[in-house]
Structures are given as structure tokens and as C-alpha cells.
Amino acid sequence: MAISRENVLLALQGIAVPGGGNLVSDDLVRALSIDAGTIRFVIEAKDADAARALAPLEAEARARLLALPGVEKVQIVLTAPAAPRGAPPQVAARSGGASASGGAEPPPSLKIGRHPTPQAGPLPVSGVARILAIGSGKGGVGKSTLTSNLAVALARAGRRVGLLDADIYGPSQPRMLGLTGQRPRTDGQMIEPLHAFGVTVMSIGLMMKEGEALVWRGPMLMGALQQMLNQVKWGELDVLLVDLPPGTGDVQLSLCQKAQVSGAIIVSTPQDVALIDARRAIDMFDKLKTPVLGLVENMSSYICPNCGHEAHLFGHGGVAAEAQQLGLPFLGEIPLNLDVRLAGDAGTPVAAGEGPVPDAFARLADRLIGGGMA
Numbered sequence: 001m002a003i004s005r006e007n008v009l010l011a012l013q014g015i016a017v018p019g020g021g022n023l024v025s026d027d028l029v030r031a032l033s034i035d036a037g038t039i040r041f042v043i044e045a046k047d048a049d050a051a052r053a054l055a056p057l058e059a060e061a062r063a064r065l066l067a068l069p070g071v072e073k074v075q076i077v078l079t080a081p082a083a084p085r086g087a088p089p090q091v092a093a094r095s096g097g098a099s100a101s102g103g104a105e106p107p108p109s110l111k112i113g114r115h116p117t118p119q120a121g122p123l124p125v126s127g128v129a130r131i132l133a134i135g136s137g138k139g140g141v142g143k144s145t146l147t148s149n150l151a152v153a154l155a156r157a158g159r160r161v162g163l164l165d166a167d168i169y170g171p172s173q174p175r176m177l178g179l180t181g182q183r184p185r186t187d188g189q190m191i192e193p194l195h196a197f198g199v200t201v202m203s204i205g206l207m208m209k210e211g212e213a214l215v216w217r218g219p220m221l222m223g224a225l226q227q228m229l230n231q232v233k234w235g236e237l238d239v240l241l242v243d244l245p246p247g248t249g250d251v252q253l254s255l256c257q258k259a260q261v262s263g264a265i266i267v268s269t270p271q272d273v274a275l276i277d278a279r280r281a282i283d284m285f286d287k288l289k290t291p292v293l294g295l296v297e298n299m300s301s302y303i304c305p306n307c308g309h310e311a312h313l314f315g316h317g318g319v320a321a322e323a324q325q326l327g328l329p330f331l332g333e334i335p336l337n338l339d340v341r342l343a344g345d346a347g348t349p350v351a352a353g354e355g356p357v358p359d360a361f362a363r364l365a366d367r368l369i370g371g372g373m374a
Contacts, residue, residue, distance in 0.1 A: 003034050003070045011064045018053045023061065027117060028054070031219075037072030039065050044079055051078055117226065122260045125229050128162065130239045130262040130374065133255060133290065137277025139246035142298040143267040145344050146334060147243040148176045148199075149351035153358070153365035154239065154374055155198030156351070162193070162200040162240040164228055166251050168221050169214060171205030173243060178347025179203075180210055191232045197352050202232050222254040229259050239374040246277075248284040256288040263293035263373060265331065270297055270318035278319075282326065293373050294329035295319050296364065299336040329371070332364045 009032075012023045023029050023043065032041040043058065045051035055078060062074045125131065134150075136143045144167060151163045165173035174180050177196040184206055185192040193202040204214070204224060216224075234240065242261075245251050255261060264285045268278035278295070285292050297319035323330040334340075337357045343350040351361040368374035 003037070003039065003068065005032065005034060007068060008032065008034065008039060008065065011068060012061060014064065015057055015060055017057065023057065025117075037070055038075065039071060039073070040075040042077045042079055054078060117223070122256070122258060123230075124260045125234060125240065127234050128237045128240045131242060131259055132239055132293070132368075132374065133242045133244055133252070133261050133264040133285075134267060135244045135252065135264055135281050135285070136246055136267045136274075137248070137279065137281040138274060141246075141267055141269045141274055142334075142340075143246070144172045144243050145176065145340060146267050146296065146298055147241055148173055148344070149340070149349045149361045150364060150368075151199045151241050152197045152349045152351040153361040154241075154368070157362070157365050157369060159238045159365075159369065159374055160200075160236060161198065162202075162234050162237045164232075164240060164242045165201070165203030165205060166225055166228070166242050166255065167245040168204050168216070168224060168251060169245060171203045171208075173201060173203045174205040175210070175347060176344040176349060177201055179206060180347065182206065189231070191228075193232050193234065197349060200234060200237065202228050202234075204228070218250040221250050222258075225251055225254050226258050229255075248280055252284060253288065256285070256290050261290050263291045265293055266295045267298050268295065268319050268322075269299045270316055272318065275318055275322050278322065282328075292328055293368075293371075294331040295323045296331045297333040300333035302336040305338075331367050332360065334360050334364070 009024050009029070012029055013025065015023050017023060017026055017028065028043050028045065030042040030044045033039075043054060043061075045054050058076050058078055061076060065071055065074045134143055134147045144165075147163065151161050155161045163173060163177075165171045174182070177199065179194050179196055179201060182194055184194055184202070191202065193200050194206065195201065208214070242255060244255070264281075266278050266281050268274045282292050297317075300319075301316055319333070320330045335357060337350075339355075339357055340350050343353070351358050365374070
């Protein structure tokens with residue numbers, strides 16, 4: 001008989017820990033794996049004293065799990081690293097009081113990058129009316145740039161907009177929205193997001209030095225996403241845009257399993273190679289039962305600033321044709337323009353200005369608002 005992760009966690013939930021709670025609710029179970037009839041996991045205490053208090057529970061956990069049908073062996077490691085190397089980033093709360101260096105007690109902190117906590121199906125995010133996932137099957141199609149500019153265009157159209165940068169390994173929204181070097185505040189329980197160009201913003205990049213790498217396994221990515229969805233004070237939003245990483249991996253799966261996603265928007269450039277991967281992204285959202293609201297063609301055309309000649313460097317119309325073939329809405333096209341890159345690097349999205357390119361983002365925002373998608 002196959003051993004399910006749910007049954008294992010249910011058994012461990014029955015083991016109370018000193019001070020209240022249980023092994024699962026207190027987030028003490030790490031690196032849980034099930035291999036045929038063998039269950040392995042780590043009980044991670046916060047310090048040596050806590051580990052000593054938890055030691056008697058190891059035998060109880062082993063006995064409960066061995067009683068499950070199909071379990072032949074249980075391997076448990078009880079650990080309490082005093083000073084772990086490569087610890088996940090922390091958001092330090094800032095206040096008007098004295099700093100820790102001045103002898104005052106250090107401010108509370110909130111560690112991002114833990115294992116996900118169990119929940120029964122997708123849940124709404126408090127105060128958020130709609131969640132739109134912005135995805136692509138591959139990198140390099142301008143998805144993050146489009147997301148930041150679409151967020152600004154929606155805000156200029158009067159919508160209350162949030163942007164969650166879920167590209168954990170490559171967060172770029174802080175740079176593109178002019179927030180590099182700024183840090184969110186926290187009370188130790190909830191994070192106060194930052195604001196730029198009328199958009200409420202949260203990104204793992206706001207908690208790290210620019211260029212610093214995160215070396216995390218899938219469960220920590222999933223836990224970080226869950227925290228950024230549910231431990232951020234998003235306020236009352238009409239729409240929360242989620243900038244997904246490229247591909248069809250852990251973050252996409254976790255988002256659709258943990259949050260009530262209203263729909264997904266697929267971004268692609270016109271050429272066949274990009275469209276192949278866009279189809280994979282569409283198939284992924286179909287399997288996750290998340291409606292695909294439409295496709296956007298990015299880098300659609302290039303107009304020479306000197307002579308006015310229009311060139312289609314990556315082809316043209318491929319995304320519209322793909323949308324028609326799949327029976328999905330074609331939401332619009334965004335031109336390839338040097339100003340988009342310059343504005344993003346400068347931290348001032350091009351959609352915040354005036355001109356043909358901002359107008360293209362405004363049309364995309366109007367299409368979403370008019371269709372009831374935002």
C-alpha cells in the first residue's frame with residue numbers, strides 16, 4: 001500500500017510539543033521524504049535547549065509512523081544548528097526607536113524561506129479581489145518587464161494594484177520599479193510591502209543584496225511563496241499580479257495549489273521557438289485547472305527611430321495566430337523599443353510616461369479592465 005505524505009503529516013500532527021502546538025503546526029518537520037516503505041525526515045529545533053525538550057518525542061513519532069500501513073522503517077534526525085551557514089534572508093523591522101547597536105533590544109525579524117505549512121486546498125489572499133499569474137514557458141521574452149509596466153498602467157487607470165515578484169531565483173522587480181536598496185518593514189509576524197508608481201510591491205529581492213544568490217531546494221521556494229502571499233499586508237487590492245519565473249516548476253505549482261488564482265496571462269515573443277514553450281505553459285495551467293485569460297505578444301515590432309522603418313525582428317502575428325488556434329483571447333502586442341529597456345534599468349517603468357509604448361500598455365490594461373479580468 002502506498003504511503004501518502006498527508007497520512008504521515010496527520011500522524012505527526014498528533015504529537016504535542018512543549019509549550020503547545022504540535023510537530024507540524026510549529027514547523028519543526030523538515031526534509032520529509034517517503035521512499036517505498038521508508039520514511040525519513042528532520043526535526044529541526046530552534047536551539048540546543050529546545051532539542052533536548054523534543055528528544056522524547058522522537059520515539060513517539062517513530063512508533064506512530066511504524067503503525068501506519070506499509071511503513072517498514074522510520075529514520076529521524078533531531079537537529080538544532082547553533083549558527084547555520086547560508087541561513088535564509090531576514091527582513092529587519094525598522095522603527096523610530098534606538099538601534100540594536102545602541103544597546104537596545106534588536107528589532108523582531110521574519111525569516112523567509114521555510115518549508116510550506118499544510119493547508120486544505122487553495123485559499124484567498126486577504127483583501128485581494130483577483131490574482132493574475134503572468135507566465136511564460138521560457139525566459140527572455142520580457143515577462144517581468146511586461147508585468148511591471150502592466151501594473152503601472154493598471155494603477156494609472158485607477159485600479160488598486162499589487163505586484164508579487166515570485167521569480168525567487170531571479171527577482172528583478174525591485175530594480176525595474178526603483179526600489180533597489182529599500183527594505184520592507186515587519187512586526188515579526190506580517191510584512192509591510194513597499195509602494196512605487198501606485199503599485200504595492202513585494203519581492204524576495206527586497207530582502208537580499210542585489211546579485212546575491214539563493215541556493216534553495218523546492219520546499220523552501222514553496223514556503224517562501226506561501227509566506228509572501230499570506231504574511232504580507234497587501235491591503236485592499238482589485239488585482240494582484242504575480243510575476244512567475246519561466247518554465248513549469250515548483251513556484252507555478254505552489255501558487256495554483258496555495259492561492260485562488262483568478263487566471264493566467266501568457267507572454268511570448270512571436271517566433272516559433274518561444275511559442276513552443278508558451279504552449280507548455282498553457283498546458284501546465286490547464287492541468288492545474290487555472291483558466292488562461294489570454295496571450296500577449298511582446299517585442300512584436302521594431303520601429304527605427306531614425307528612418308521610421310518598421311521591422312519584425314522576431315516575426316509578427318505568431319502569438320495572435322496561436323491564440324486563435326487555441327481558442328484563447330489575444331490581449332494585445334507590445335513593441336520592441338529601446339526606451340523600455342532604458343526605463344527599466346533606471347527604475348522608472350516606461351508605462352509611467354507618455355508615448356506610443358506607454359499607450360500600448362494602457363490598451364492592454366484597458367482590455368483587462370473591460371473584460372472584467374482586472
